[in-house]
Amino acid sequence: MTTLASVPPITAAAPAPAAEPPARFGDLLASEWIKTRSLRSTPWTLAFVMLFVIGSSAAASLAEYYNIGKISPDARTDQGFLVFDAYSPAGYMTLMLVAGSIGALAVVSEYGSGLIRTTTVAVPARGSVVLAKAAVVAAVWTVVGTVISIGSFTVSQAILNGRHAGVSFSQHGVLRAVVASALLAPVCAVIGVGLGVLIRHSAATMTTTAFTLLMLQPMFSDSKRWSADVNHMMVVTAWKRLLEYWEPGPDRLGYTATVPGSWIVLALWPFVAIVLALVVVRRRDV
Amino acid sequence: MIEVNELTKMYGGKTAVDQLSFTVQPGQVTGFLGPNGAGKTTTLRMILGLDTPTGGTATVSGVPFPSHPRGLRHVGALLDAGHVHGGRTAAAHLTALARSNGIPLRRVEEVLQEVGLTEAARRRIGGFSLGMKQRLGIATTLLGDPPVLMFDEPINGMDPEGVLWVRHLFRRLAAEGRTVFLSSHLMSEMEQTADQLVVIGQGRLIAAESVRSFAARSTRLSVVVGTPQAAELTVLLTAAGASVEPEGSAGAERLAVTGLPADRIGALAFEHRILLHELTTRSASLEEAFMELTAGSVEYLAGRPR
Numbered sequence: 159m160t161t162l163a164s165v166p167p168i169t170a171a172a173p174a175p176a177a178e179p180p181a182r183f184g185d186l187l188a189s190e191w192i193k194t195r196s197l198r199s200t201p202w203t204l205a206f207v208m209l210f211v212i213g214s215s216a217a218a219s220l221a222e223y224y225n226i227g228k229i230s231p232d233a234r235t236d237q238g239f240l241v242f243d244a245y246s247p248a249g250y251m252t253l254m255l256v257a258g259s260i261g262a263l264a265v266v267s268e269y270g271s272g273l274i275r276t277t278t279v280a281v282p283a284r285g286s287v288v289l290a291k292a293a294v295v296a297a298v299w300t301v302v303g304t305v306i307s308i309g310s311f312t313v314s315q316a317i318l319n320g321r322h323a324g325v326s327f328s329q330h331g332v333l334r335a336v337v338a339s340a341l342l343a344p345v346c347a348v349i350g351v352g353l354g355v356l357i358r359h360s361a362a363t364m365t366t367t368a369f370t371l372l373m374l375q376p377m378f379s380d381s382k383r384w385s386a387d388v389n390h391m392m393v394v395t396a397w398k399r400l401l402e403y404w405e406p407g408p409d410r411l412g413y414t415a416t417v418p419g420s421w422i423v424l425a426l427w428p429f430v431a432i433v434l435a436l437v438v439v440r441r442r443d444v
Numbered sequence: 445m446i447e448v449n450e451l452t453k454m455y456g457g458k459t460a461v462d463q464l465s466f467t468v469q470p471g472q473v474t475g476f477l478g479p480n481g482a483g484k485t486t487t488l489r490m491i492l493g494l495d496t497p498t499g500g501t502a503t504v505s506g507v508p509f510p511s512h513p514r515g516l517r518h519v520g521a522l523l524d525a526g527h528v529h530g531g532r533t534a535a536a537h538l539t540a541l542a543r544s545n546g547i548p549l550r551r552v553e554e555v556l557q558e559v560g561l562t563e564a565a566r567r568r569i570g571g572f573s574l575g576m577k578q579r580l581g582i583a584t585t586l587l588g589d590p591p592v593l594m595f596d597e598p599i600n601g602m603d604p605e606g607v608l609w610v611r612h613l614f615r616r617l618a619a620e621g622r623t624v625f626l627s628s629h630l631m632s633e634m635e636q637t638a639d640q641l642v643v644i645g646q647g648r649l650i651a652a653e654s655v656r657s658f659a660a661r662s663t664r665l666s667v668v669v670g671t672p673q674a675a676e677l678t679v680l681l682t683a684a685g686a687s688v689e690p691e692g693s694a695g696a697e698r699l700a701v702t703g704l705p706a707d708r709i710g711a712l713a714f715e716h717r718i719l720l721h722e723l724t725t726r727s728a729s730l731e732e733a734f735m736e737l738t739a740g741s742v743e744y745l746a747g748r749p750r
Contacts, residue, residue: 275523
């Protein structure tokens with residue numbers, strides 16, 4: 159090692175680091191929450207997606223409302239919970255896309271701006287930063303997802319009640335649909351966080367998130383065993399299966415996913431995404 | 445104190461930093477000097493644990509910096525003033541960082557005041573000038589009141605008043621006993637700010653010594669002589685083995701003499717009754733010393749320690 163030649167005597171003693179409090183994960187959660195809250199786009203995006211998804215449920219329910227009106231009262235049968243009116247796939251696939259993108263953005267915006275380097279110097283424990291980001295993103299989207307899910311249900315049943323086709327919260331199948339739909343957003347958002355850490359580049363991350371969450375699923379069908387197996391591992395398939403409260407009839411073509419299997423799929427995707435992110439973030443240069 | 449030992453970084457087949465060893469002492473400002481692409485930023489990134497070294501070690505206050513779960517109380521580092529999110533306010537940016545390290549939030553107000561950004565605290569960083577972003581970056585380094593501070597090209601984009609301010613700040617931080625490590629490719633800036641220098645070129649150490657002794661390395665020491673009898677003196681000095689170059693304008697001619705020290709020139713002029721108006725030893729600037737030392741790879745080797 160080389161020491162400097164002609165070092166003048168040090169007059170002042172080097173200050174010792176200030177008494178350091180223990181490193182608390184809660185501090186990182188608070189920090190990530192401040193980052194989320196301090197972006198002007200956050201409340202706007204959340205408000206917009208809430209309105210859009212609940213609005214799509216209202217639109218689907220209104221269409222049903224007029225359709226029922228065309229059927230003569232004698233021909234009507236009680237169809238129970240009209241689940242795809244409350245949870246319109248178009249609205250909820252948009253929700254998946256937005257939640258996945260915003261989750262990814264929480265990470266790639268830091269890589270894109272270089273802020274991640276400032277963050278990493280402040281918190282060299284990189285894995286803890288990823289976990290804190292995932293936790294805050296999950297918490298925010300669980301709240302948003304719950305509001306949207308209950309909102310969708312309430313609005314659609316209010317409309318359908320006009321034709322006496324609404325159901326109450328205690329109806330068979332309702333609770334599972336509400337919970338699965340509430341969890342859809344945080345699941346997709348956390349997958350976005352994981353993909354953001356893995357890919358880091360904004361455009362590539364957005365494309366991959368959209369592809370993984372939505373575009374991949376239609377490539378697989380239920381008619382062949384292997385294809386059905388892959389299909390049943392998709393987030394969107396799992397969510398739709400959890401909405402179906404009826405038992406698959408004997409006349410159903412193709413294979414059907416199981417309910418516990420679908421819950422596991424919803425849990426496994428974000429889990430695997432974050433585990434991979436934690437492995438990779440420690441190895442790569444920032 | 446920063447200790448770098450045999451630090452090496454290779455990107456693919458290219459060696460960015462090559463077995464670099466040096467020590468940065470507390471209590472003084474140490475300049476980290478080298479042309480663009482010399483490996484300064486890569487070295488700083490390895491010290492901070494952002495890049496994993498291919499070989500060697502770097503420690504801050506005796507331990508590798510990334511071994512700390514929270515960093516701001518140990519090292520304040522400004523790598524690039526652009527490493528911020530333009531959508532946040534200066535206050536929000538600093539608050540998030542302070543919070544992550546359990547630093548009391550009143551520190552945010554203090555450091556904003558220190559760097560003169562109190563007025564701009566509630567404005568979005570995206571609208572800041574580069575000079576303001578540099579100030580914000582410096583505020584970030586001060587948050588944890590750390591004993592070691594590192595700055596990568598902190599002067600870029602600052603107005604003259606800002607440059608003066610930042611020089612005083614660095615000197616004060618060093619006087620408080622902190623380690624201040626400052627990279628730049630501007631040698632003139634180092635001459636004004638630094639006590640010590642670590643000079644690298646092509647990823648290798650060229651020199652690690654005081655600014656004064658680095659400048660004295662230059663062989664092009666010259667003496668400026670002002671005389672009304674320039675022609676006579678030129679003959680005398682040339683005969684004595686010096687090389688003489690006339691400079692200055694007509695009526696105020698001067699001679700730039702190399703190869704003879706000032707006292708010999710004065711004695712020669714006195715012996716021959718030549719009137720001198722001026723006799724000044726001109727020490728080579730840091731710029732010149734640097735140019736000479738980095739002129740070729742042979743001199744890289746000559747400049748290496750051991």
